[in-house]
Amino acid sequence: MVTSQAVSIPADGSAIAGDLVLPPQSGTMVLFAHGSGSSRHSPRNRAVAASLQGAGLGTLLMDLLTAREEQVDVVTAQHRFDIGLLGRRLxxxxxxxxEQPATEPLPVGLFGASTGAAAALVAAAERPGRVQSVVSRGGRPDLAGDTLSQVRAPVLLIVGGDDRDVLEMNREAAALLTAPHRLYVVPGATHLFEEPGALEAVAAAARDWFLRPGQLNEEEAP
Structure with missing residues (x-):
C-alpha cells in the first residue's frame, strides 16, 4: 500500500514543508529540488515523481524556502539563486x-531542476555516504562551481536539444565532473520539456538512473 503524508522538515531554526510518498518495499528515496521561483507543487516535478512512484521509488517533494523566505523571494528573487542556502536545505x-524509521535504511537519489540541480550537486558532495545518484532536469549544474569535482555519485544531466544555452552550460559542467556522468539530450525539447513526449522521456531516463545508478536503457536513450 502506498503511503502519502505531508511532512515538516527542520532547517536553519525554522521548518520547510514537504510531501512524502512511499510505495511498498521502496528501495530508494528520491528527493526533489525544484528550480528558481517554483515549489513542491511544480506540475512537471510531480509528473516525474508519479512515474518514479509507479516504479516503486519513494519520493519527497519539498519547498527549499520557508514561508517567510518565499514571500521575500517573490519580490526580490534573492534566495532562488543562493545555491549555498538551497544546498544546506537539501x-x-x-x-x-x-532519522525516520521508514526511510532511514534507504539510499537517496536527488532530482534537481534549474537552480535546484546545482543545490542537488552541492548536497551530494556534502553527503557522499547517503546520496547514490543525481539527476538534473534542464538544470544549472554550472552554478555548483568548484563543488562539481567533489561529487562522487553518478550524475545524469538531462537537457532539451533546443535549450541551447543551457545545453552548453551542461556540457561545460560535465567536463568538470569526476564522478560517472552522462549528458542525455532530449531531441526537439525546450527548457520546460513541454513538447509531446518530452517530459515522459525525462521521467523514463530518471527512473532508469535511480533504479540502476550510472546506467540508462540504451534502447530509449537518444
Missing amino acids: VSAIDWLG
Missing part, C-alpha cells in the same frame, strides 16, 4: 530522512 532533508 542536506537538512537528507539528514531528516536518515
Whole structure:
C-alpha cells in the first residue's frame, strides 16, 4: 500500500514543508529540488515523481524556502539563486530522512531542476555516504562551481536539444565532473520539456538512473 503524508522538515531554526510518498518495499528515496521561483507543487516535478512512484521509488517533494523566505523571494528573487542556502536545505532533508524509521535504511537519489540541480550537486558532495545518484532536469549544474569535482555519485544531466544555452552550460559542467556522468539530450525539447513526449522521456531516463545508478536503457536513450 502506498503511503502519502505531508511532512515538516527542520532547517536553519525554522521548518520547510514537504510531501512524502512511499510505495511498498521502496528501495530508494528520491528527493526533489525544484528550480528558481517554483515549489513542491511544480506540475512537471510531480509528473516525474508519479512515474518514479509507479516504479516503486519513494519520493519527497519539498519547498527549499520557508514561508517567510518565499514571500521575500517573490519580490526580490534573492534566495532562488543562493545555491549555498538551497544546498544546506537539501542536506537538512537528507539528514531528516536518515532519522525516520521508514526511510532511514534507504539510499537517496536527488532530482534537481534549474537552480535546484546545482543545490542537488552541492548536497551530494556534502553527503557522499547517503546520496547514490543525481539527476538534473534542464538544470544549472554550472552554478555548483568548484563543488562539481567533489561529487562522487553518478550524475545524469538531462537537457532539451533546443535549450541551447543551457545545453552548453551542461556540457561545460560535465567536463568538470569526476564522478560517472552522462549528458542525455532530449531531441526537439525546450527548457520546460513541454513538447509531446518530452517530459515522459525525462521521467523514463530518471527512473532508469535511480533504479540502476550510472546506467540508462540504451534502447530509449537518444
